[in-house]
Amino acid sequence: MTDHPRAAAFTLAVLALAAAPLAAQQTSATPRATASAAAPVPPAAAPAPMATASGANPQLDDITVGRAMATRADLQEIADRLEANGGDPALLGQARARLTEGDFHPGDRIDIVTQGDSGLSKTFNVWPDLSLHLPSPTVGNLSLRGTLRSELQDKVSAYVARFVRNPDVRARPLIRIAIQGEVQHPGYYTVPVDGDLSDALMAAGGTTPAANFSKAQVERNGHRVLDKGAVQIAMANGQSLDESGVRDGDQLDIPKKATGLFTDNLRLLGILVTTTIGIITLSNHHW
Numbered sequence: 455m456t457d458h459p460r461a462a463a464f465t466l467a468v469l470a471l472a473a474a475p476l477a478a479q480q481t482s483a484t485p486r487a488t489a490s491a492a493a494p495v496p497p498a499a500a501p502a503p504m505a506t507a508s509g510a511n512p513q514l515d516d517i518t519v520g521r522a523m524a525t526r527a528d529l530q531e532i533a534d535r536l537e538a539n540g541g542d543p544a545l546l547g548q549a550r551a552r553l554t555e556g557d558f559h560p561g562d563r564i565d566i567v568t569q570g571d572s573g574l575s576k577t578f579n580v581w582p583d584l585s586l587h588l589p590s591p592t593v594g595n596l597s598l599r600g601t602l603r604s605e606l607q608d609k610v611s612a613y614v615a616r617f618v619r620n621p622d623v624r625a626r627p628l629i630r631i632a633i634q635g636e637v638q639h640p641g642y643y644t645v646p647v648d649g650d651l652s653d654a655l656m657a658a659g660g661t662t663p664a665a666n667f668s669k670a671q672v673e674r675n676g677h678r679v680l681d682k683g684a685v686q687i688a689m690a691n692g693q694s695l696d697e698s699g700v701r702d703g704d705q706l707d708i709p710k711k712a713t714g715l716f717t718d719n720l721r722l723l724g725i726l727v728t729t730t731i732g733i734i735t736l737s738n739h740h741w
Contacts (some may be wrong), residue, residue, distance in 0.1 A: 457493055458691075465691050482693075486686035492611055499595055504664070512541070512542065512545075514544075515536070515541075515542075515545060516545060517653035517699065518532060519532060519545055519548050519549045519552070520548075520699070520701060521699070522557070522603055522627070522629060522647045522695070522696045522698040522700075522701060522702065523603050523604045523647060523648065524552070524602070524604060525602070525604045526553065526602055526604070526605065529549045529553050529572050529602075530553060532545075532549050533546060533549040533550050533553060536549070547689060552602065554600065555599075555600060556584075556598060556599060556600040556601040556602055557601065557602050557603045558580050558584055558598040558599075558601060558603075559580065559584075560580055560581065560582045560584065560626075560711050561579060561580060561626070562579070562580040562627070563577050563578070563579055563580070563628040563644050564577065564578050564579075564580065564586065564606065564610075564625060564626070564627055564628065565577050565625070565626045565628055565646060566578060566610060566623065566624070566625045566626075567623070567624045568618070568620070568621055568622065568623050568624075569621070571618065571621075573589045573590065574588060574589065574592070574614065574623075577628070577644075580598060581595070583595075584595075584597060584599045585597045585598060585599075586610075588613075588614070591617040591618060592613065592614065592616070592617045592700060593617065596609070596610065596613045603627040603647060606625050606626075606627050607623075607624070607625050607626075609625075610623055611623045611625070626646040626647070626648060626649075627646070627647050628644045628645060628646055628647065629644070629645065629646075629647045629695065629700075629701070629702040629703075629707065630642055630643070630644050630645075630702055630703065631643060631645060631654060631695075631700065631702070631703070631704050631706060632703075632706070633654065633655065633657070633658040633705075633706045633708075634704040634705060634706070634707050634708070635665070635670075635707045635708035635709055635710070636662045636665035636666070636708045636709065636710050637655065637658040637659060637660065637661055637662065637665070637666050637708055637739070638658060638659025638660055638661075638662060639658050639659040640658065641658065642691055643657045643658060645695065646695075647694070647695050647696050648694045648695070648696055649694060649695060650689070650692060650693070650694060650695075651685065651688050651689045651694075651695060651698060651700070651706075652689050653694065654695060654700075654706065655689075655706070655708075661708055664710050664711050665708045665709075665710070665711070666708070666709050666710060666711040666712070667685075667686065667708060668682065668683065668686065668708050669682045670682070670685040670686070670706065670707065670708045671684075671685060671706075671707055672684075672685060672698075672699075672700055672704050672705065672707075673704065673705045673707060674701065674703070674704050676707070678703070679700075679704065680698065680699065681697060682698070684698075685698075685706070688695075
């Protein structure tokens with residue numbers, strides 16, 4: 455039989471055990487509260503990208519060469535300058551390769567919409583010979599060898615115009631990105647490179663209630679390319695994937711909200727108090 459002194463002693467022990475983490479949390483929070491009361495220190499301004507003696511900006515060149523929708527004029531200007539000034543050979547090689555070989559590879563997907571023609575309005579795959587096989591009324595194949603993504607619209611429109619009078623054509627290159635974390639349907643998605651980040655997110659069904667979107671980030675080969683907050687800014691500004699610097703194969707990750715130690719401790723305290731009250735009630739009943 456359980457008596458009142460033993461139940462009371464157990465109650466005190468349980469409450470002391472549950473309160474200890476809360477006390478430690480409050481103690482550890484005191485220095486942070488003191489620090490926050492001090493005058494805020496403005497963050498140091500990020501150093502501006504340095505230009506070389508030739509006036510070039512290596513960081514900007516790297517961004518431009520890597521952009522999915524980089525134009526031929528931009529790539530040509532950078533390649534010529536790098537070659538003349540002995541610039542980064544790897545970046546020069548990347549620019550020259552795009553200028554020569556183009557952007558398309560076998561299996562790439564292209565979304566084409568032709569007003570008033572359902573046969574020419576769907577997603578087409580790039581064939582192993584780097585060509586598009588469009589249905590009638592077109593004849594033959596459209597080669598994309600040496601074609602940049604930024605040139606696709608004009609090239610497809612001119613091709614269809616050979617068979618259709620005054621066609622209204624929209625051709626959009628698609629890229630494949632991974633959308634992971636707290637979204638309704640994590641996985642890989644093929645999205646228009648000129649589409650918004652929000653469109654890519656909605657392709658995965660949107661976020662879950664547990665999503666912490668303020669810490670969303672974009673990674674490439676394990677390295678962060680869009681930091682916390684940058685994804686929010688890009689979406690708020692309506693930037694496209696290309697304008698945001700997202701490339702084929704990148705991963706958009708939406709982390710989960712942290713529960714927090716203090717909240718967990720409060721939950722634990724509530725459980726233990728409820729359990730203790732139950733023990734006392736049973737003790738009174740048997741007494």
